Amino acid sequence: MRLFLAGTASSGFHPAICIPMNSNIFAAMPSLQEQIHAYELEINAFTPADAADLEQYRIKFLGTKGIVKGLSTEMKNVPPEGRKEAGLLLNAFKQLAEAKYEQFANLKEDATGGKVVADITLPGTEIPMGTRHPLRMVENQIVSIFERIGFGVATGPEIEDDWHNFTSLNMPENHTARDMQDTFYVSQNPDWVLRTHTSSVQARILETQPLPVRVICPGRVYRNETISARAHCFFHQCEGLYVDKGVSFADLKQTLYYFVTEMFGPDTKVRFRPSYFPFTEPSAEMDISCTVCGGSGCSLCKHTGWVEILGCGMVHPNMLRNFGIDPDVYTGFAFGMGVERITQVKYQVNDLRLYSQNDVRFLRQFQGL
Ligand code: PHE
Numbered sequence: 001m002r003l004f005l006a007g008t009a010s011s012g013f014h015p016a017i018c019i020p021m022n023s024n025i026f027a028a029m030p031s032l033q034e035q036i037h038a039y040e041l042e043i044n045a046f047t048p049a050d051a052a053d054l055e056q057y058r059i060k061f062l063g064t065k066g067i068v069k070g071l072s073t074e075m076k077n078v079p080p081e082g083r084k085e086a087g088l089l090l091n092a093f094k095q096l097a098e099a100k101y102e103q104f105a106n107l108k109e110d111a112t113g114g115k116v117v118a119d120i121t122l123p124g125t126e127i128p129m130g131t132r133h134p135l136r137m138v139e140n141q142i143v144s145i146f147e148r149i150g151f152g153v154a155t156g157p158e159i160e161d162d163w164h165n166f167t168s169l170n171m172p173e174n175h176t177a178r179d180m181q182d183t184f185y186v187s188q189n190p191d192w193v194l195r196t197h198t199s200s201v202q203a204r205i206l207e208t209q210p211l212p213v214r215v216i217c218p219g220r221v222y223r224n225e226t227i228s229a230r231a232h233c234f235f236h237q238c239e240g241l242y243v244d245k246g247v248s249f250a251d252l253k254q255t256l257y258y259f260v261t262e263m264f265g266p267d268t269k270v271r272f273r274p275s276y277f278p279f280t281e282p283s284a285e286m287d288i289s290c291t292v293c294g295g296s297g298c299s300l301c302k303h304t305g306w307v308e309i310l311g312c313g314m315v316h317p318n319m320l321r322n323f324g325i326d327p328d329v330y331t332g333f334a335f336g337m338g339v340e341r342i343t344q345v346k347y348q349v350n351d352l353r354l355y356s357q358n359d360v361r362f363l364r365q366f367q368g369l
Contacts, residue, residue, distance in 0.1 A: 156201035162191035194222035212244035236339035243332030252333035280313025310337035
């Protein structure tokens with residue numbers, strides 16, 4: 001092995017074995033650097049195809065008659081003034097050759113014949129996990145609770161006409177009940193609105209589906225409210241509708257008891273208060289015992305022990321008639337709940353704005369739920 005042939009320091013030299021350009025060692029032993037550089041390129045480019053390949057590498061570079069050994073034995077030919085720097089150079093080269101070997105040495109062989117596929121000892125690449133949005137999660141829970149007792153899922157358009165959002169639901173033009181929901185009008189003639197509730201989907205179901213129907217309608221709704229912790233210009237609802245022969249208020253109550261038990265646990269108490277909705281008669285609002293204080297009084301239940309979670313009632317005969325259904329033959333119940341409200345009660349989220357601010361510190365708290 002020749003150590004001192006003519007040559008110059010080349011660029012791209014491995015930093016670990018780079019000797020400063022002004023070093024006088026290059027004058028004395030230019031080819032040592034050149035040879036090592038060539039070997040270094042070979043080592044860097046080397047990836048063993050299998051265990052035998054790696055063994056070949058070991059013998060070639062690190063074996064008793066290998067290149068590292070050969071270069072070391074020739075150190076005695078280096079003039080004394082250059083030995084120190086040549087020693088450093090060789091040492092770094094040896095480390096490089098050994099590191100490459102160790103990188104692959106503890107790889108496991110696969111069952112088919114020893115192909116080296118990857119360095120399984122290296123840590124894996126971390127894949128960041130996203131989380132479901134809490135509203136979507138709760139919506140999924142609500143939907144699946146009702147699916148288990150035979151409700152289908154129906155969705156409809158968010159830009160809705162007057163007929164489906166109001167008139168067909170027993171709220172004719174100029175009906176004062178329209179004031180209950182501050183509405184975004186998109187156009188006036190024809191009347192297009194951003195739907196104020198997903199009852200519009202129920203209207204579309206009664207219009208198109210043969211009876212009996214049993215559906216749950218999740219979706220986003222819009223109301224012209226000033227945005228605050230307690231109100232938003234858009235939110236989400238899940239409304240249910242069941243129309244068949246002989247459906248009674250007892251069926252409504254039993255269905256909602258089942259929902260509450262599944263959603264909030266078997267110890268949750270329920271109460272109904274008489275209420276008014278134009279599309280149901282009789283109508284009620286349903287409260288559950290406060291999930292935070294259990295009924296003793298706290299800020300969530302405003303110290304009443306109860307939190308309101310939904311509106312409901314028996315489908316108004318006028319609404320059935322609007323879709324050509326005879327109310328003397330068919331009856332039905334409907335209910336509607338705000339998904340934000342259910343999420344607030346279940347997870348104590350106290351500011352509605354959090355749901356749409358995309359703050360990961362908030363969203364990450366729902367990871368894995
Ligand atoms: N649509 C009503 C609302 O948005 C809720 C509701 C649905 C009430 C069905 C009764 C029956 O407030």
